[in-house]
Amino acid sequence: MFLDPRGILLFGANALLLYLTMLINSALVGWSIYLLMLGPMLVFPALYLPHKSYFICTLLTGLWVDAALPSGFGLFTFGFLFAGAFIFQMRIRFRAECNYHPIFLAHGVNFFCILLLTLAMGATFINNLGFCLQVFVTSLASHLALLIVAPWFFNFERMLFVLCRLDSEPEDLPIR
Amino acid sequence: MAKLRLDRIKPLVALCAFLIAWWIIPTTVKSFLKASFSEFQAPAWVATSYLNDLENFWARRSHSKVELIEAGREVARAKSLYQFNSQRKETLENEIQRLEAILNLPSRREFRYEVARVVRRDLNAWWQQIVIRKGKDFDIPAGAAVVFSGGVVGRVVEVGAFTSRVELVTSPNFRMAANFEGDERPVVYQGLPQSGFGDPLGAVHDAPQDVVASTQRPLKLLSTRLGGTFPPGLMIGRVSWLEPGNTGIFQAGEVELDARLLSLHEVAVLIPLYPIDLQDDVP
Numbered sequence: 001m002f003l004d005p006r007g008i009l010l011f012g013a014n015a016l017l018l019y020l021t022m023l024i025n026s027a028l029v030g031w032s033i034y035l036l037m038l039g040p041m042l043v044f045p046a047l048y049l050p051h052k053s054y055f056i057c058t059l060l061t062g063l064w065v066d067a068a069l070p071s072g073f074g075l076f077t078f079g080f081l082f083a084g085a086f087i088f089q090m091r092i093r094f095r096a097e098c099n100y101h102p103i104f105l106a107h108g109v110n111f112f113c114i115l116l117l118t119l120a121m122g123a124t125f126i127n128n129l130g131f132c133l134q135v136f137v138t139s140l141a142s143h144l145a146l147l148i149v150a151p152w153f154f155n156f157e158r159m160l161f162v163l164c165r166l167d168s169e170p171e172d173l174p175i176r
Numbered sequence: 177m178a179k180l181r182l183d184r185i186k187p188l189v190a191l192c193a194f195l196i197a198w199w200i201i202p203t204t205v206k207s208f209l210k211a212s213f214s215e216f217q218a219p220a221w222v223a224t225s226y227l228n229d230l231e232n233f234w235a236r237r238s239h240s241k242v243e244l245i246e247a248g249r250e251v252a253r254a255k256s257l258y259q260f261n262s263q264r265k266e267t268l269e270n271e272i273q274r275l276e277a278i279l280n281l282p283s284r285r286e287f288r289y290e291v292a293r294v295v296r297r298d299l300n301a302w303w304q305q306i307v308i309r310k311g312k313d314f315d316i317p318a319g320a321a322v323v324f325s326g327g328v329v330g331r332v333v334e335v336g337a338f339t340s341r342v343e344l345v346t347s348p349n350f351r352m353a354a355n356f357e358g359d360e361r362p363v364v365y366q367g368l369p370q371s372g373f374g375d376p377l378g379a380v381h382d383a384p385q386d387v388v389a390s391t392q393r394p395l396k397l398l399s400t401r402l403g404g405t406f407p408p409g410l411m412i413g414r415v416s417w418l419e420p421g422n423t424g425i426f427q428a429g430e431v432e433l434d435a436r437l438l439s440l441h442e443v444a445v446l447i448p449l450y451p452i453d454l455q456d457d458v459p
Contacts (some may be wrong), residue, residue, distance in 0.1 A: 034301075049253050073209075
């Protein structure tokens with residue numbers, strides 16, 4: 001098959017996570033809290049899928065995020081493929097069947113996304129105290145929220161695999 | 177062995193290939209991709225907005241008859257006041273037109289108001305934007321001014337088929353010509369990165385030296401017709417202090433903006449009766 005069907009499921013789950021995050025952000029505006037939770041989107045495609053499917057899923061996710069957010073078009077597409085390439089290369093070292101390693105990766109990728117966004121969109125305001133303060137609050141809130149959201153999201157993705165009767169094992173297990 | 181090594185660098189090779197392809201792809205293709213993905217997502221947001229309206233409708237249905245009668249009375253009072261104001265406005269407009277005809281003044285830019293619901297708010301350190309539920313379907317042009325009962329909201333930066341993205345007045349990328357109340361000399365207003373704590377702030381530059389602002393008597397910063405996008409006299413914010421700017425010739429200071437900007441539900445887009453030329457209109 002040209003594309004692993006799990007890639008389509010993972011892309012759909014990523015779109016859902018982005019939609020829910022933006023819905024929450026829209027409601028939290030009065031409290032000046034913003035959640036950036038892009039990290040979990042990248043983890044399962046890089047850990048579970050064969051390379052071609054991983055690449056297409058990550059590319060589509062990146063384009064989807066780029067279209068939804070007012071950042072420069074291509075920023076997250078590039079960022080996701082960049083971070084994904086490193087995770088994919090080292091994926092044999094991670095245990096995808098438990099949540100510990102994926103959560104750790106999700107936090108890492110999320111931090112990378114915040115850093116990327118700050119450098120791309122706010123490099124000129126890096127000396128501004130208000131800007132730094134808000135980036136710090138956003139990072140803190142996002143990573144705290146990720147502690148709850150990431151395990152839910154990974155379990156949700158595994159549940160989708162089971163419901164659709166798809167292989168729930170990663171592609172490159174060392175025992176294969 | 178060689179095959180194994182090639183397998184290991186496959187993601188990096190794909191990344192490099194993507195970068196080269198992205199660099200080669202013409203901008204029109206990228207714009208098409210962005211528009212396609214955006215339009216694909218728009219219906220979900222529009223549907224969410226309609227569901228919110230439905231939720232509010234059902235919430236209001238649970239109000240008692242006494243509450244509804246009281247609300248009806250308040251609406252009737254407000255309606256009679258607005259009817260009176262409308263008549264007065266018409267009389268004043270006729271008077272202005274008569275005087276303009278006598279003095280041979282150039283015609284002013286006329287606008288029509290398109291009221292739109294706010295679908296989504298994206299306010300953070302990196303951007304300050306909202307998405308409204310009207311787009312090309314209501315002839316919303318890019319660059320149009322957006323206002324609310326408290327004054328200036330921002331400017332339309334992107335128009336989709338059914339939604340539009342508005343850059344808020346709080347955004348550091350937002351810049352417009354302004355003037356202080358009772359002083360026709362132009363100054364420059366610009367948004368600032370927001371700290372997220374306290375009311376939203378902006379900055380004013382190029383204020384003349386003789387303008388004095390204090391916390392006891394803050395100055396009102398209003399829109400001016402100089403930029404062409406906004407009608408004159410719309411409230412931007414209040415300035416409580418001014419200090420010498422970088423050049424020493426002009427003054428600069430912080431502008432306290434309306435706190436309601438962070439929780440907008442409905443805004444009005446000012447659509448010019450003749451098209452906007454972005455090159456000429458941006459100050």
